[in-house]
Amino acid sequence: MSRLAWSPSLPVAAALAVGPAAGVLQSKALAPIAVAGLLLAVLAHRRQRGAWPWPRGAAAWLGIALFAWAAVTALWATEPLRALGTSLQIGGFVALGAAAARAVAEDDAAAHRPLLLAATGGLAAGILLAGLDAATGHAIRAAVRGLRDIPPSLAFGLKPAASAMALWLPLVAAAPLPRLLRAGVIGAGAVVLVLLPGEAAKLAVLAGLLAGGLALLLPRLARPGLGAVLAAAVVAMPMLLGPVLARGLPAAGIPPSAAHRLLIWDFVIGRIAERPLLGWGMEASRSVPGHRDHPTPEALARFGLAGPESAPWLARAELLPLHPHNGALQLRLELGWPGVLLAAALAMALALACGSPVALAILAAGAVTAMLSFGAWQEWWVGAELLAVAAAGALRRATCLPSTSRYANPGSIRSGPEAAPSLRRG
Numbered sequence: 001m002s003r004l005a006w007s008p009s010l011p012v013a014a015a016l017a018v019g020p021a022a023g024v025l026q027s028k029a030l031a032p033i034a035v036a037g038l039l040l041a042v043l044a045h046r047r048q049r050g051a052w053p054w055p056r057g058a059a060a061w062l063g064i065a066l067f068a069w070a071a072v073t074a075l076w077a078t079e080p081l082r083a084l085g086t087s088l089q090i091g092g093f094v095a096l097g098a099a100a101a102r103a104v105a106e107d108d109a110a111a112h113r114p115l116l117l118a119a120t121g122g123l124a125a126g127i128l129l130a131g132l133d134a135a136t137g138h139a140i141r142a143a144v145r146g147l148r149d150i151p152p153s154l155a156f157g158l159k160p161a162a163s164a165m166a167l168w169l170p171l172v173a174a175a176p177l178p179r180l181l182r183a184g185v186i187g188a189g190a191v192v193l194v195l196l197p198g199e200a201a202k203l204a205v206l207a208g209l210l211a212g213g214l215a216l217l218l219p220r221l222a223r224p225g226l227g228a229v230l231a232a233a234v235v236a237m238p239m240l241l242g243p244v245l246a247r248g249l250p251a252a253g254i255p256p257s258a259a260h261r262l263l264i265w266d267f268v269i270g271r272i273a274e275r276p277l278l279g280w281g282m283e284a285s286r287s288v289p290g291h292r293d294h295p296t297p298e299a300l301a302r303f304g305l306a307g308p309e310s311a312p313w314l315a316r317a318e319l320l321p322l323h324p325h326n327g328a329l330q331l332r333l334e335l336g337w338p339g340v341l342l343a344a345a346l347a348m349a350l351a352l353a354c355g356s357p358v359a360l361a362i363l364a365a366g367a368v369t370a371m372l373s374f375g376a377w378q379e380w381w382v383g384a385e386l387l388a389v390a391a392a393g394a395l396r397r398a399t400c401l402p403s404t405s406r407y408a409n410p411g412s413i414r415s416g417p418e419a420a421p422s423l424r425r426g
Contacts, residue, residue, distance in 0.1 A: 006048045069338050100389075101392065169365070172185050259311070
């Protein structure tokens with residue numbers, strides 16, 4: 001009992017139990033929750049085993065190397081101090097997550113069951129709270145903020161929580177619960193997440209379901225297949241989007257936020273072409289030249305956004321507000337080819353290291369969100385990913401899953417961080 005009381009899995013379980021509901025009320029709360037859970041897991045491992053769970057495995061070290069390179073780019077970044085500070089901060093966060101993942105993976109199997117149950121309970125509570133908030137016109141979150149009148153923009157505050165819960169939802173499949181109950185939680189959760197604001201969460205749910213299903217049907221092809229797709233997407237994103245955006249797309253009929261994203265990507269690809277090798281430096285998305293400019297009449301016409309049926313605010317929108325809403329483009333813009341190649345290698349390493357269909361589903365869900373929404377270095381999103389990394393350490397001996405003997409060899413799941421689903425930021 002005393003051994004379980006100091007289990008490294010316990011603080012990660014607590015973070016996953018409270019994280020979904022806390023994220024619904026305030027998404028920024030996910031960062032401190034993740035830091036506390038991961039740090040306490042590392043300290044518990046030290047107390048329990050008398051040694052530190054230093055990061056180990058290709059995925060962990062590629063993640064750390066990515067941020068080491070990011071720190072180097074501070075030498076030519078548009079804001080050198082911000083670039084260096086973010087590199088050290090997020091790089092340290094990634095190292096902490098890798099250490100916590102190893103601590104959880106090396107924990108007693110008896111401690112993994114409560115972790116997966118806590119994750120399931122936390123997700124059920126968070127999804128229920130998000131659904132109730134949406135059904136009441138966001139009155140719950142308005143009350144938390146002390147707002148008498150509910151502004152329309154408050155609806156968009158659910159997007160981060162929805163994406164985090166879409167990332168964690170596959171963990172329910174590994175919980176030690178009856179199969180029908182697990183299926184019910186996943187199904188109900190998927191329905192609610194699809195109904196909430198935010199296209200990225202909807203697509204992430206679908207990607208997780210597809211990846212998990214394919215992993216069960218094609219256990220030997222799923223990992224290298226997904227790894228190759230993600231690595232290719234990271235490397236080729238500017239080359240794939242560039243010619244398409246240069247010709248223009250009929251964007252008048254899509255949601256204004258999606259149309260704005262096309263204008264952002266078009267601008268970012270142009271800036272990438274100006275510094276194609278080493279990029280503009282870490283965090284340059286915030287201050288790259290022209291980022292506060294508005295779309296030109298030519299650009300609006302090219303995307304069919306110059307007519308009266310288009311949202312008027314698009315003509316006044318900034319071309320790059322804070323980040324590109326596309327992890328692959330942000331990596332290429334800021335970190336150049338070295339950062340892109342490190343991220344591509346990291347994507348492949350993570351996919352090959354996934355020790356179960358559940359881990360692969362989490363990787364797919366996280367990759368979709370990273371490609372379509374949020375900034376690559378936003379602390380709350382990094383924290384959500386690293387909690388998924390740590391939780392994946394509990395999947396290697398999950399008794400409710402199909403046998404993984406055909407799916408992963410023991411060497412791929414023994415090292416902790418390499419069993420993790422998503423350190424990847426791009």
